[in-house]
Amino acid sequence: MLYQLALRNIWRNRRRTLLTLSAMIVSSALLILALGVFSGMLRDMLASATEQYYGHLVISSKGYQDDRDMFRHFPADLSLDAVLAQDAILGTSARLRSFGLLSHQQNSSPAELLGIHAAQEKLVTSLQEALVAGEYLADNDHNGAVLGSGLARRLNVGPGDELVFVTQAADGSIGNDLLRVAGIFSTGDHGHDNSLVLVPLAWLQSVLVLPGQIHEIAIRTDQPLNAAALAQRYKSNLPDSLEILDWGQMLPEMREVVASYDVSRMIIVTILYIATGLGILNTFFMSVMERTREFGVLMALGMKPAQVRSMVLLETFLMGTLALIFGVIIGVALSLYMALVGIDLSGTLTPITYAGGTILPRLHAVIETSNIIIPAGCLLLISLLAGFLPANRAARMQPVVAIREE
Amino acid sequence: MALIELQSVTKIYPLGNQEVVAVKDFSLTIDAGEFCVLAGPSGSGKTTLLNLIGCLDQPTSGDVWLDGQNITQAEQKTLADIRLNKIGFIFQSYNLIPVLTAAENAEFTLMLMGIEKNQRRNRVRQLFAELGLGGLENRKPSDLSGGQQQRVAIARAMAAQPAVILADEPTASLDSQASEELLELMKRLNEEQGATFVFSSHDPLVISHAKRVVRLLDGRLVSDQ
Incomplete structure (x- = not known):
């Protein structure tokens, strides 16, 4: 009957209960949505940094990622099966890198050339999805080039145009050769859009006179936020001359952004729920x-x-649970809409490059369990906390004084 | 042995910087099965005495004994247990729980005592039949007349078959006909079931029905007839 009494007490002032419930439902639903969008933004940034260029993990010669020294290369046929044949690894891409001058007619610009196998690279990065003109490199492409939109604009080239690349080769000679523009990508990341060019690995090995050699193997995993732990696990299986770095080591600013996300999330949750909690407390x-x-x-x-204390706490708990159910349903529905459809802001905003990643001009949510559990759990907790003071007051009343109250 | 015994009881309430003596050096003994009224004008200390007997308040000095137990210094939890198991209350303004039906109100104390649902229902059905409340079980207090509400309050007070039923001005909110009916009913319960009733009232009708009238004035015993 205590449960029945609590339930009926909730509904004795319907308007007030509905107003309080709606505040609780709206706050938890919006919080789930906001955290989903926040996570989406973070995921976009992380993806722009890792899935457009770096990969989640990179194997390279020790020190290569610090100075990008052309001579820190290793054989492409080095057996790394102990590392690369793991369940968590979704794809690997062998790469060779070179910096040099890219020219078209009277225009020239410094550029970073990344020699790749197109089929492998597609498993690690997603630049093929950012194409705005032409096509991605074909598997058997001999001298195709896919370059960033800023670089293409500066060189004034489009698909089919010829480019000349000049750099220093490993044997001390001047390496140069012709490229043909296959496609143009636009990621929103100014660094990549203004300098990066993807070329066939064999073509770059030939230009640099580094046959059969690569600088790094980029890896995509199914646990990007767990990349540091994976790197630690795989390290022992590598030859001494090689190292494996996770994206957090290559992009320390991005690692800080991810770390600060959890703090920001808790601050938002705290602020919103203090306001909601005061409303519940008042009611x-x-x-x-x-x-x-x-x-x-x-x-x-x-x-x-x-028993009096339990009854009042039961009332707050029941309201919290009711609000939680509807709040989660509405919050998840809104997040799903934002995940599947989202809001495109490219008409009014441009991409912002920050901490090695790019914040895209779109509102897009991702569904993460923690973004639902944290608001739901906090709502229930805040309901009980807000109910505790009045419940305690009720329990401490002297019956003889309370009965006299009008 | 007396059911209720007050020995030189004094109750003083603080009122701002002053003190109000509600009951002074008051002694009284009430036996089981009595139908007793504490009579007196407003402020004479009737309600204070009922509160002391009903374990709702504790005396400033003196001793209160209920069913052989000294309750003067008992803890709140013990007092709550005594109220639940030995005392039934009937209030002036009925004080039914508005969100519960008439039957649920009546079985509330039984529920607190942990009595099983079927047993509770049977007891309440029997009481409602005796009190002329048949058919009103599922009505909310707001759908009942004053007289009906007070009958439900009696059912609630009697449900657990307490040692004593305390009624604070039970007819104050009723018209004369409803008051008469209620008093007859309580008298019948007293005579047929041996229930002990202690009233506070200044209503001549109530006083005329009482078998024992304890008159008070300014917190002191004036007469006991």
């Missing part, structure tokens, strides 16, 4: 004050203070 205090006389009667009839 329950009013409800308890209004029923002072009734609590006196209940205690006169033999109800113990602990």
Whole structure:
């Protein structure tokens, strides 16, 4: 009957209960949505940094990622099966890198050339999805080039145009050769759009006079946020001359952004729920004050203070649970809409490059369990906390004083 | 042995910087099965005495004994247990729980005592039949007349078959006909079931029905007839 009594007490002032419930539902639903969008933004940034260029993990000669020294290469046929044949690894891409001058007619620009196998690279990065003109490299492409939109604009080239690349080769000679523009990508990341060019690995090995050699193997995993632990696990299986770095080591600023995300998330949750909690506290205090006389009667009839406290807490718990159910349903529905459809802001905003990643001009959510569990759990907790003070007040009343209250 | 015994009881309430003596050096003994009224004008200490007997308040000095147990210094939890198991309350303004039906109100104390649902229902059905409340089990208090509400309050007070039923001005909110009916009913319960009733009232009708009238004035015993 205590449960029945609590449930009926909730509905005795329907308007007030519905107003409080709607505040609780809206706050938790919006919080789930906001955290989903926030996670989406973070995921976009992380993806722009890792899935457009770096990969989640990179194997290279020790020190190569610090100075990108052309001579820190290793054989492409080095057996790394112990590392690369893991379940968590979704794809690997062998790469050779070179920096040099790219020219078209009278225009020239410094550029970073990344020699790749097109089929492998597609498993690690997603530049093929950012094409704005032409096509991605074909598997058997001999001298195709896919370059960033900023670089293409500077060189004034389009698909089919010829480019000349000049650099220093490993044997001390001047390496140069012709490329043909296959496609143009635009990621929103100014660094990549203004300098990066993807070329066939064999073509670059030939230009640099580094046959059969690569600088790195980029790896994509199914656990990007767990990349550091994976790197640690795979390290022992590598030859001494090689090292494996996770994206956090290559992009320390991005690692800080991800770390600060959890703090930011808790700050948002705290601020929103303090406001919601005060609203609930107000409602329950009013409800308890209004029923002072009734609590006196209940205690006169033999109800113990602990039972009175439990009854009021049960009321807050029931309201919290009800709000939680509807809040989660609405919040997840809104997040799903934002995940599947989202809002495109490219008409009014341009991409922002920050900490090695790019914040895209779109509102897009991802569904993460923690973004649902944290708001739901906090809502229930705040309901109980907000109910505790009035419940305690009710339990401490002297029946003889309470009964006299009008 | 007396059911209720007050020995030189004094109750003083603080009122701002002053003190109000509600009951002074008051002694009284009430036996089981009595139908007793504490009579007196407003402020004479009737309600204070009922509160002391009903374990809702504790005396400033003196001793209160209920069913052989000294309750003067008992803890709140013990007092709550005594109220639940030995005392039934009937209030002036009924004080039914508005969100519960008439039957649920009546079985509330039984529920607190942990009595099983079927047993509770049977007891309440029997009481409602005796009190002329048959057919009103599922009505909310707001759908009942004053007289009906007070009958439900009596059912609630009697449900657990307490040692004593305390009624604070039970007819104050009723018209004369409903008051008469209620008093007859309580008298019948007293005579047929041996229930002990202690009233507070200044209503001549209530006083005329009482078998024992304890008159008070300014917190002191004036007469006991």
